[in-house]
Each structure stands twice: as structure tokens, then as C-alpha cells.
Amino acid sequence: xxxxxxxxxxxxxxxxxxxxxxxxxxxxxxxxxxxxxxxxxxxxxxxxxxxxxxxxxxxxxxxxxxxxxxxxxxxxxxxxxxxxxxxxxxxxxxxxxxxxxxxxxxxxxxxxxxxx
Numbered sequence: 845x846x847x848x849x850x851x852x853x854x855x856x857x858x859x860x861x862x863x864x865x866x867x868x869x870x871x872x873x874x875x876x877x878x879x880x881x882x883x884x885x886x887x888x889x890x891x892x893x894x895x896x897x898x899x900x901x902x903x904x905x906x907x908x909x910x911x912x913x914x915x916x917x918x919x920x921x922x923x924x925x926x927x928x929x930x931x932x933x934x935x936x937x938x939x940x941x942x943x944x945x946x947x948x949x950x951x952x953x954x955x956x957x958x959x960x
Contacts, residue, residue, distance in 0.1 A: 861910035868897035915949040
């Protein structure tokens with residue numbers, strides 16, 4: 845699956861990236877995403893933390909044209925907030941690669957859950 849995504853054209857990759865919701869966004873989440881975001885501490889944010897996520901999400905989407913994607917299950921809110929500035933400093937090409945790698949992590953963990 846990862847190889848197919850890597851070999852897909854940029855328009856297909858961008859479609860995949862844009863199918864993901866913003867972290868701490870307003871989109872209706874799957875049960876898996878809800879659980880993963882809760883485990884990362886993203887459902888219990890201070891008003892300041894929530895504003896930081898909104899601001900970073902906005903800046904990220906404006907710069908790259910797709911949502912910030914990170915495997916929440918492998919992170920906590922503090923680490924995620926610290927990652928935003930690092931990722932915002934990347935080039936668009938590097939960030940597409942990074943976001944696709946994060947999707948691969950998410951997919952692998954979810955597949956492991958299903959097959960035990």
C-alpha cells in the first residue's frame with residue numbers, strides 16, 4: 845500500500861492528504877481518529893492550546909495546501925505543538941513526503957489493531 849501511494853502522482857497524493865481532517869478541527873472524525881486524538885490529549889486543551897492548534901493549522905494549510913498530518917497515536921499534545929514550527933520550515937516537497945510517511949504510520953497501527 846505504501847509503495848502504491850509513493851508511486852502515485854502528486855495529484856493523487858494530494859487528494860489523499862486532503863482527505864484527512866485537521867488535528868483539533870471541527871470535522872466529524874472516525875471512531876479511530878477520535879480515540880487517537882483523545883489518547884494524545886487533544887480533547888482536553890486549554891483555550892490557549894486550542895488557539896495554538898487553530899493558528900498552526902491555518903498557517904500550515906495556507907503554506908502547503910493540505911492539512912497538517914501527524915500520527916497522533918505516537919505523540920502527545922506538547923510534542924505535536926512543538927512539531928508544527930519544524931514542519932512549517934520544510935519545503936512543500938519535503939512536507940508532502942513527511943505527511944505521507946505519517947499516513948503510513950497511521951495505517952500500519954490501525955491494520956495491526958485489526959489483525960491483532
